[in-house]
Amino acid sequence: LAKTTQPISMDSYEGQEVNITCSHNNIATNDYITWYQQFPSQGPRFIIQGYKTKVTNEVASLFIPADRKSSTLSLPRVSLSDTAVYYCLVLPNYGGSQGNLIFGKGTKLSVKP
Amino acid sequence: NAGVTQTPKFRILKIGQSMTLQCAQDMNHNYMYWYRQDPGMGLKLIYYSVGAGITDKGEVPNGYNVSRSTTEDFPLRLELAAPSQTSVYFCASSQQGGSYEQYFGPGTRLTVT
Numbered sequence: 703l704a705k706t707t708q709p710i711s712m713d714s715y716e717g718q719e720v721n722i723t724c725s726h727n728n729i730a731t732n733d734y735i736t737w738y739q740q741f742p743s744q745g746p747r748f749i750i751q752g753y754k755t756k757v758t759n760e761v762a763s764l765f766i767p768a769d770r771k772s773s774t775l776s777l778p779r780v781s782l783s784d785t786a787v788y789y790c791l792v793l794p795n796y797g798g799s800q801g802n803l804i805f806g807k808g809t810k811l812s813v814k815p
Numbered sequence: 816n817a818g819v820t821q822t823p824k825f826r827i828l829k830i831g832q833s834m835t836l837q838c839a840q841d842m843n844h845n846y847m848y849w850y851r852q853d854p855g856m857g858l859k860l861i862y863y864s865v866g867a868g869i870t871d872k873g874e875v876p877n878g879y880n881v882s883r884s885t886t887e888d889f890p891l892r893l894e895l896a897a898p899s900q901t902s903v904y905f906c907a908s909s910q911q912g913g914s915y916e917q918y919f920g921p922g923t924r925l926t927v928t
Binding site for chain 2: 733734736738743744745746747748751789793794795803804805806807808
C-alpha cells in the first residue's frame with residue numbers, strides 16, 4: 703500500500719477554509735485516495751474519496767492533481783465541531799491483502815473560536 | 816440498522832487474565848476488521864476477515880486471536896493480558912476490501928493492570 707505523509711497538526715479559526723495536504727508519491731494506477739475523520743473517543747468516519755481531479759460532497763472537497771502524487775482535503779468554513787483527526791489513506795480499488803492496512807497518525811485539526 | 820456494535824465499552828483486566836471483545840454488524844458486510852489505537856497514535860490493524868470462516872493477520876496480531884463463524888460476528892480474544900495491550904479497540908466492517916468504506920464501531924477501552 704502506498705505510504706502517505708500529512709502534517710501532524712493544524713490550527714484554524716471558525717469560519718475559515720482549511721486545506722490539509724497529503725503526499726503519496728508511490729500511488730499506484732488502481733489506488734483511490736480516501737479520507738477519514740475521527741472525533742475524540744469515537745471510531746473513524748469516512749468523509750470523502752476520489753481518484754482524480756475534484757470530488758465534492760456535503761462535508762468536504764477533495765482535490766487531486768493530474769500526477770496524483772498528492773491530494774488536498776478542503777473543509778469550507780470550519781466550525782468548532784470540525785476539530786478532529788483527519789487520516790489520508792491510499793487504497794487499491796480491489797480487495798487484495800488487507801494485512802498492511804494502516805491508518806497513520808493523521809492530522810490533528812484544532813478549530814478555535 | 817445498528818451498524819457496528821461493540822461490547823463492552825470499558826474493561827479493566829489484571830495481567831494474565833483473558834477476555835473476549837465482541838463485535839457485530841448488521842449490514843451484511845463481507846469484510847470485518849479489528850484495530851487498536853494507543854494514545855495519540857493512529858490505528859493499527861490486528862486481524863481482519865474477508866468472510867465467514869476466513870481470517871488473516873494484520874500488522875500487530877501477537878497476543879490476540881479471532882474467529883468468524885458467521886457473517887455478523889467477529890470476536891477478538893485476548894489471552895494472557897499484558898499491560899502493552901492497554902488500548903482502545905475498534906471493530907470495523909466493509910462490503911468489500913481495498914478502498915471500500917469502512918464503518919467503525921464505538922470502541923472498547925481496555926486497561927490491563
